Amino acid sequence: MPTSFDEQVIEEFRANEGRVGGPFEGGDLLLLTTTGARSGTERTTPLGYVRHGDALLLVGSNLGGPHHPAWYHDLLAHPVVRVEVGTRTFQALAVPAEGARRDELFAHAVRQAPGYGDYQARTTRTLPVVVLERAEPDGWEPRPVVTLADKLMEVHTWLRGQLRQVRAEADAHFAARAAHQGPGEPPAPGLGLQIRQRCLAFCQALEFHHVSEDDHLFPGIARHHPRLTATFDRLREEHRTIARVQGELAALLDGIGIADPQRFRTELDAMSKELNAHLDYEEETILPLLADVPWPPVPPARPAEATG
Template identity: 40%
Template sequence: MPNPFTDALITEFRANDGRLSGPFAGGRMLLLTTTGRRSGRPHTAIIAYYPDRDRVLVVGSAGGSDKHPDWYLNLLANPEVTVETGLFTYQADAVPLEGTERDEVFTRLVEANAGWGEYQAGTTRAIPVIALTQKQIGPPRGGGSFADLLIRIHTAFRRELALIREEVATSGTAGVGAQLRVNCLTLCQGLHHHHTGESDGIFPALLQQHPELSDEITALIAEHDQLAVHLEELEKLLQTPQPNLLPEVDRIVAVLTAHLDHEEAALLAFL
């Protein structure tokens, strides 16, 4: 049945590259489209997700209900799903985690958000955790120029940096949780792939058309090398408990943000 509240969230999500307002502002959300197990029609749900390196994790909590959500029952019948992140849309395989892996991952997610544990305590069913593994990615949503795409990609990185910074700020001085470390590793991996694509693809193409950018692009490539070092520092910082972690995270986030700003100032007019 149509749900006006959910439909409004989906519309807002698609109109704003995955950004939402109100109680969902700043959260990690995606759109998951499954095939109705009885109707055969597409069914889209908006769900919180967790990064997990080369896959993402979603939880079939249904708000702690004793019944599994419809989207979960749909993917059991047909595990081929469509994922929308706000920037990209891709096909994915949906695999429910089982046994020890499910329990270990669920414990990690409860550490990140105690609400999952409260939901589990209120129902006799085992709340499922599903891994969504990308099969094939399509072009960015919305089209636009290379300049538009760069801004949208950078905006997504800035949002994730802000989320990680906030998670560190609220974790206290006893160390950060396992899921926050995974979030950081996934961000670092994404930034590395982005910078590699720029250095190997976009920058050489720009130089062919605009040789006057030689000094600027040389400086940006040098920044990429330095950022790789900073990303390694960030990973190490999150590995072990230590006091006063936030100032170091703030320093690294500031360096990364300054690089994104520099790229935009140097390249947008030419893209």
């Protein structure tokens, strides 16, 4: 049995294809699942949203309270979120809007749902506006996955695409800064957090991928191919090298708005070079061993029941 108001709303939402009654009846409601900034555990929150073209906007109103809601702090720490709208569930990249873009989007939200203006009037903090964007990099097209080799290539292709997009967004950000003349905010506001969120999502996905390989994939293959021990040792060492460069890049992102363009690009180039060489080597040595392993894994056959 649900024990809180949110749990009741979530249960009703999922049981009725996204439709609920009570204070949310007739409104645009979604379920946002975030990863706790400190706990690392998932939590689901029902939230009103506003459409802006193809994008979905969330406003961190917290009913006009003095502090940002917990889900906002969560998505700053873990940018990839799960979204449920109606009967559809998908992953999204949560990017808080900045500067003039935030003001424009907030004005749009207030036109669609005037209550947000009332919440802003109750507090001195600026209500954040979060844009839910595609989690996949530009140009991403899913391909059939029938073997473990296919699955590994899917992950590698996603990582390479994310890295290319981070670089493109960083170049656009620094170009706008260089072209800006005079006081005030440079054109193309919002790219600072855009880059931070996408790069953080990339780094977290890469870390999860490497931990999964080190703890599960590599030991499983090594049991059947002991001659590859040196190969796996090299791959693990490369994981540690990439993690170090990744950590340095993440530290730079905290100050992307004032980061030195040349230093940022140098770190990003170092990470790109290390990562692509690592992925190339892994594909050369590991993919042939996985080409005949079905994905998803085939469950073991159940023993036949004895007949009398």
